[in-house]
Amino acid sequence: MTSPPPRPSTSPLVSRKPVSGSSPSPSPSQGRNPVSLRLYKVLGAGFEDEPTKEALRTLSELYGATTANGTRATLVNGKATKEDHQDDFDSDDGDSEEDTSEERKLSLGPFLSDEVVAPTGAAAHARKNLKRDIDVKLAGSSRKFLSALGGVDQKLDALQEHITTMRAQCDQAHSQLQTTNDACKSLLDQAGNLRQERDTVASQQSILNLFLARFTLTSEEVTALTSRDVPPGKRFFAAMDKAVKIREDCRVLMSVDGPTKAGLDIMTATSSNLEQAYDKIFRYLTSEFQTLGRGNRDRERSVDPDANLEASPTLKEAVRRLRDRPELLSDALAVLSQTRQSTLLATFLDALTRGGPSGLPRPIELHAHDPLRYIGDMLAWLHQAIAAEREFMESLFGLGREGAGRMIGSVRKFEKGRMGEAEEWVGDMVDKNVGKLSGPLKLRVQQTVRSQESPILANKIANLLKFYELTVRRTIGEEAALSEALREMSDVSNKVFFDALEAQGRALLRVILDLNDAALAPPAPVQDHMQALRDILSMYDSSRLDDSSAPEAEEPVGNGAAESSADYGVERVLDVMIDPALEVCLTAAEEKKRIRPTWDGPVFVLNCLTYLQDVLEPYAFASTKRESLNAMIETRVNQLAEEHYQDLLKDTGLNVIVAAIESKPAGEPLSHVDTAQPHELSAVLQKFSTWLSGLEVMHSPRLARLAVQRLHSQIHQTALARLARTYQSICEEVRKPENRYEAASTLLGGQRPFGQIHLLRQIFGLGDEDM
Amino acid sequence: MADYDADATELLETYDFLMKYIIIGEAGTGKSCLLHQFTHNSFKDHSQHTIGVEFSSRTVKLGEKRIKLQLWDTAGQERFRSVTRSYYRGAAGAILVYDITNRQSFQNLDRWLTDARALASSNLVVVLVGNKSDREDEREVEWAEASRWAAENNVHFLETSSLTGDNVEAPFLLCARSVLLSIESGSLDPDKAGSGVSYGDRALRRVNSSSRLSFGSLSYGRRKKATSKLRLKDYVPGTSNSKCC
Known part of the structure; x- marks a missing residue:
């Protein structure tokens, strides 16, 4: 670039020149010369506005570029710049002249010089040739346009041709499409139909799927039901539930539509599945029962009856479901009861012979010498085992809290039909499980019972057995084997008791009483005997309290039966005990009487009888026996009273x-009888009077030996009353005229009680009422 | 197998331990009522004398353990003594009841305790219960006196009311806790017959399914922590599903 350095040097010259040259010129020719006016106008016009500046810049570029490229181009450019410049002017002024434009160019110099740098030579050239340059340039440009557009024209022609062809082809294609479309119409219809069909099929399929899902078991479920690898559990039970549901639904459907093939198929399939499932439950239960029933896990030989006596939920569920197949369930339960039986038996024997850990609690048999404790311990163990067993069974059958078993002291009802099915199973199972225990129990109990000689102890044992018989019966029912065994044991012990009683009675009969003994009290052996009875009765009395204290708890029928049989029992006890005692007393009285006529037999007998009665006195249940004793006493009392009366007479x-009155022949006056002549009579009356003042009137020494004071006075009073009546009848006889007593009143009034009955009764201490 | 274990969800009925209790004391002290209140949450009106022995059961929760109690309610009357004495054997706990309004029933406690100690297992846990605490006006036995007696005889003591149900569960729970403690200390082995305690299914499952040590978590206190640590160690390196088998 060589142009920039000269540009600054020239531009001050250029700029100074027009300014200095033009500024003086306008001042002289102000307002007159049109050229100067024009010039002023031009000069007055600002070139600072953007378009002008832009035009100038383009112009300068035109030339600028040429200077850089070559002289010719510079020239052209310079001209072009000028041209451009003038163009600008033209646009401003409309018509403009060469000169003015020339001048303007000069005047513009200073402006140009700042921006456009043109060599002075080129600028001059440009000023000259601007117009030509521009024309040339324009022509060139136009030619270029022409040639370019000619090409374009050609291309357009070709394009036109292409379009025409295309159009033809499009038309062809269109017509072809039209034909094809027509041809496809049926196909489309077909497709539409097919689509519809497909939809129908799809919906059918979904229905079928739903149906299958509802009416068939998935392979997984079938596996759960039938495979041995899936143990019974939630999955298994769910599958079972489904199978059952399917069958129900199917049955409902078939009842509406009649049997269909599908329905029958489903029924067959599910029923076989279900059967397999039941079989599986059966197998599961059987194996579980075999291990579970065994109690503790064979870890040690010491067995706990309660160990692991618990039914897991799965087990319960399995049992619940198998209840629909009672024959399978009963088979499975048979296995359980077998294992439980042997477990319980082993445990029982352990408790008997081995006791607890390290010997505590002690083995039950350690106390075999104490029969009550021995038997009591065994039975208590049994009772506890039954309770545990029952709880286990109830939990197994899901009879939990709501079952009647929880109520304290409540009595279970064992009537068939009134119990639920499960309750029956439970009762049955408990019966079976503990049934085997009755063997060893019976053996031991009977051995113990049989060796008892004391009726008291035998009775205690019998009561104990009776108590447990009742307890067990309430828990496991009357028909249970154990109840049966207990009843048997109870009977045996009862029999032993009575045997012992009878033996005692017989022993009593064999006792040889000391016939020389003058005592009128019951003999000592009888007293001992009765003491035993007293003990038994008091025991019986307390056991009776049991019955009466729990009447509400017991069934009315059972209660009544128990009561009557118990009463029968005590009747028998009384018979067995009292009768020999009576016999002993009576025979003893007879024999003594024979040997020692002076011995007071009747008083002795009465003493014995009242003693026996006294033993029975506190017990209401002994009333029958007491009645019969009372009757005997009554007779004896009457006899004694008669005897006493005769004695008194x-x-x-x-x-x-009296004898005279009775024996006198009819019609003969009494006074004519030897023994009743007035003199004799007077002597008798005197004797009577003397007797009346004696002690015996109030108190008989003989009767004083009666043990019961009440009887003494009773008999004495009776006799006295009769005596009074006899005296009265004697008086009446004496007063009768036909008996020919002279001064009968005097005769009678000579001695006390002066023939006055009421006086006599007063002396005797009797009332007048019964006169 | 995993399937099966998942199925065996624990129901309410399952328990860790089974314990036998015997309820003793003079007649009329309210043993049966106490038990009734405990098992039924209600007062037993017009209660009659118990005949011999009666049975009931209830499951209680102690901490995280469920304990099934087999309760043997005995007759207090003298004439049943020979029968009830047979029920001490095989009892893990004895609830000895007296009546706070009846001095006589308190004075006879020695006899009952002697019986219990002589006839039951050596591990028998005895809880002394002063019943009828609602009848404060008629009180004849002071709390302090009974407490002293209990301390002298090494038994637990508390007062309850079967009428209001006040404190009724406490003696049973107290007893169960003591039994558990003696199991933990090793002086009582539930596996042995006649101990009055045995494992329930729930405890057994734990014993069988995991190590013997994890049984320790059934009991509480210091050992529990040690055990859980051990278990953690066991399981951390193993796979997550190594729990079963």
Whole structure:
């Protein structure tokens, strides 16, 4: 670039020149010369506005570029610049002249010089040739346009041709499409139909799928039901539930539509599946029962009856479901009861002979010498085992809390039909499980019972057995084997008790009483005997309290039966105990009487009888026996009273008169009878009077030996009353005219009680009422 | 197998331990009522004398363990003594009841305790219960006196009311806790017959499914922590599903 350095040097010259040259010129020719006016106008016009500046810049570029490239181009460019410049002017002014434009160019110099740098030579050239340059340039440009457009024209022609061809082809294609479309119409229809069909099929399929899902088991479920690899559990039970549901639904459907092939198929398939499932449950239960029933896990030989006596939920569920197949369930339960039986038996024997860990609690048999404790311990063990067993069974059958078993002291009802099915199973199982225990138990109990000689102990054992018989019966029912065994044991012990009683009675009969013993009290052996009875009765009495204290708890029927049989029992006890005692007393009285006539037999017998009665006195249940004793006493008392009366008659001497009255022939006056002549009569009356003032009137020494004071006075009073009546009848006889007593009143009034009955009764201490 | 274990969800009925208790004390002290209140949560009106022995059961929760209690309610009357004495054997706990309004029932405690100690297993846990605490006006036995007696005889003591149900569960739980402690200390082995305690299905499953040590987590206190640490160690390196088998 060589142009820039000269540009600054020239530009001040150029700029100074027009400014200095033009500024003086306008001042002289102000307002007149049109050229100068024009010039002023031009000069006045600003070139600072953007378009002008832009035009000038383009112009300068035109030339600028040429200077850089070559002289010719510079020239052209310079001209072009000028041209451009003028163009600008033209646009401003409309018509403009060469000169003005020339001048303007000069005047513009200073402006140009700042921006456009043109060599002075080129600028001059440019000023000259601007117009030509521009024309040339324009022509060149136009030619270029022409040639370019000619090419374009050609291309357009070709394009036109292409389009025409295309159009033809398009038309062809269109017509072809039209034909094809027509041809496809049926196909489309077909496709539409097919699509519809497909939709129908799809919906059918979904229905079928739903149906299958509802009415068939998935292979997984079938596996769960039938495979041995899947143990019974949630999955298994769910599959079972489904199978059952399917069958139900199917049955409903078939009941509406009649049997269909599908329905029958489904029924067959599910039923076989279900059967397999039941079989599986059966197998599962059987194996579980075999291990579970064994109690503890064979770790040690010491067995705990309660160890692991718990039914897992799966087990319970399995049992619940198998209840639909009772025959399978009962088979499985048979296995359980077998294992439980042997476990319980082993445990029982352990408790009997081995005791607890390290010997505590002690083995039950350690106390075999104490029969009550021995038997009591065994039975208590049994009771506890039954309770545990029952709980286990109830949990197995899912009879939990709501079952009647939890109520304290409640009595289970064992009537068939009134119990639920599960309850029956439970009862049955408990019965079976503990049934085997009755063997060893019975053996031991009977051995112990049989060796008892004391009726008291035998009775205690019998009561104990009776108590447990009742308890067990309430828990496992009357028909259970164990109840049966207990009843048997109870009977045996009862029999032993009565045997012992009878033996005692017989022993009592064999006792040889000391016949020389003058005592009138019951003999000592009888007293011992009765003491035993007393003990038994008091025991019985307390056991009776049990019955009466729990009447509500017991079934009315059972209660009544128990009561009557118990009463029967005590009746028998009384018979067995009292009868020999009576016999002993009576025979002893007879024999003594024979040997020692002076011995007071009747009083002795009465003493014995009242003693026996006294033993029975506190017990209401002994009333029957007491009644019969009372009757006997009554008779004896009457006899004794009669005897006593005769004695009194004899003592008072009245017997002579009485005999005379009774024996006198009819029609003969009494006074004519030897023994009743007035003199004799007077003597008798005197004797009577003497007797009346004696002690015996109030108190009989003989009767004083009666143990019961009440009887003494009773008999004595009776006798006295009769005596009074006899005296009265004697008085009446004496007063009768036909008996021909002279001064009968005087005769009678000579001695106390002066023929006055009421006086006599007063002396005797009797009331007048019964006169 | 995994399937099966998942199925065996624990229901309410399962338990860790089974314990036998015997309820003793003079007649009329409210043994049956106490038990009724405990098992039924209600007062037993017009209660009659117990005949011989009666049975009931209840499952209680102690911490994380479920314990099934088999309760043997005995008759207090003298004439049943020969029967009830047979039930001490095989009892793990004894609830000895007296009536705070009846001095006589308190004075006879010695006899009952002697019986219990003589007839039951040596590990028998005895809890003394002063019943009828609702009848404060008629009190004849002071709390302090009974407490002293209990301390002298090495038994637990508390007062309850079967009427209001106040404190009724406490003696049973107290007893169970003591039994558990003696199991933990090793002086009582539930596997042995006659101990009055045995494992339930739930405990067994744990014993069988994991190590013997994990049983320790059934009992509480210091050992529990040690055990859980051990278990953690066991399981950390193993795969997540190594729990079963």
